[in-house]
Amino acid sequence: xxxxxxxxxxxxxxxxxxxxxxxxxxxxxxxxxxxxxxxxxxxxxxxxxxxxxxxxxxxxxxxxxxxxxxxxxxxxxxxxxxxxxxxxxxxxxxxxxxxxxxxxxxxxxxxx
Numbered sequence: 033x034x035x036x037x038x039x040x041x042x043x044x045x046x047x048x049x050x051x052x053x054x055x056x057x058x059x060x061x062x063x064x065x066x067x068x069x070x071x072x073x074x075x076x077x078x079x080x081x082x083x084x085x086x087x088x089x090x091x092x093x094x095x096x097x098x099x100x101x102x103x104x105x106x107x108x109x110x111x112x113x114x115x116x117x118x119x120x121x122x123x124x125x126x127x128x129x130x131x132x133x134x135x136x137x138x139x140x141x142x143x144x
Contacts, residue, residue: 070095070102070118071118072119074104077104078090078093078106080116080121084114085114088108090107090109092105093105093107102117103116111129112127113128114126
């Protein structure tokens with residue numbers, strides 16, 4: 033390799049390092065609606081749901097966005113999914129899970 037090729041290769045490596053450091057630079061963290069913490073804790077949301085549904089147990093809890101609101105989705109052991117507003121602790125929606133034995137076509141194929 034000649035001296036010119038070595039100098040050009042070295043300049044290319046330096047340029048690549050400078051561009052890479054600019055591209056992967058540390059950026060300040062900015063607050064966004066997606067990163068807001070809920071006012072209602074997960075424990076408070078579970079207690080609210082269990083008080084409204086006595087005799088059940090929570091088996092899964094997720095923090096989600098529902099209609100541009102932050103909500104706790106709590107799945108109970110009776111196939112109910114209850115949504116709690118993460119700011120007001122209000123139950124906003126309740127969904128019943130699917131029971132495939134209720135579908136006439138599938139009822140004969142699903143073992144009891």
